[in-house]
Amino acid sequence: MPLKASMQGSALVIRALDDRIDAAGAIQFKEQMRDLTATPSARVILDLSNVQFLDSSGLGAVVAVMKLLAPERKLELAGLTPTVEKVFRLTRMDTVFTIHPAVEAGLRQAG
Numbered sequence: 845m846p847l848k849a850s851m852q853g854s855a856l857v858i859r860a861l862d863d864r865i866d867a868a869g870a871i872q873f874k875e876q877m878r879d880l881t882a883t884p885s886a887r888v889i890l891d892l893s894n895v896q897f898l899d900s901s902g903l904g905a906v907v908a909v910m911k912l913l914a915p916e917r918k919l920e921l922a923g924l925t926p927t928v929e930k931v932f933r934l935t936r937m938d939t940v941f942t943i944h945p946a947v948e949a950g951l952r953q954a955g
Contacts, residue, residue, distance in 0.1 A: 845869040849880045856885035857947055860895050865902030873902070877909045881917075888913060889950045893923030898931050910941070922947045 846861040858880055865873055881888055890906070892898075898906075910919040922944040924932065932938040944950030 845873040845876060847873070847876050847880060849883070851883070851885065852947075852951055854886040855889050855951060856881065856883055856887065857889045857891060857951075859891040859893075859947075863894055864897040865895055865905060866897060866899045867901035870901040870905040874905045874908050877905075878912060881909070881913060885917070887920060888917055889920045889922050889944070889947055891922050891947050892928055893925065893946070895928050896925055898928045903931060903935060903937065907937070907940075918942060920944060920950055922950045 845865065848859045848861060850857055850859075858877065860873075862869065877890075890909075906919070906921075913919050920942040921932075923946050924943060929938075929943075932941065932943065942950075944953065
């Protein structure tokens, strides 16, 4: 599960480069996110604009990362594709996460 991280202002932006987060890659995703979020930052924004498929294991991995960062930092999401957005909506996780239409919109908002 390739991920690319960059500091943009006070936010650590992590972009998922694969088109899916599923059972096959969930553990690797979680481990890489743990390593990347070790970088101190006020906010963490996960860019999911490349992700076309997210199963329950992938959702669980995203939630695990959120719990790993809490309570010091929130995991914010950006760029959800329609299929991935539907998963968050159906599981009501859209009420748990701050979701931005795109990374740029998230960066404009205060955490």
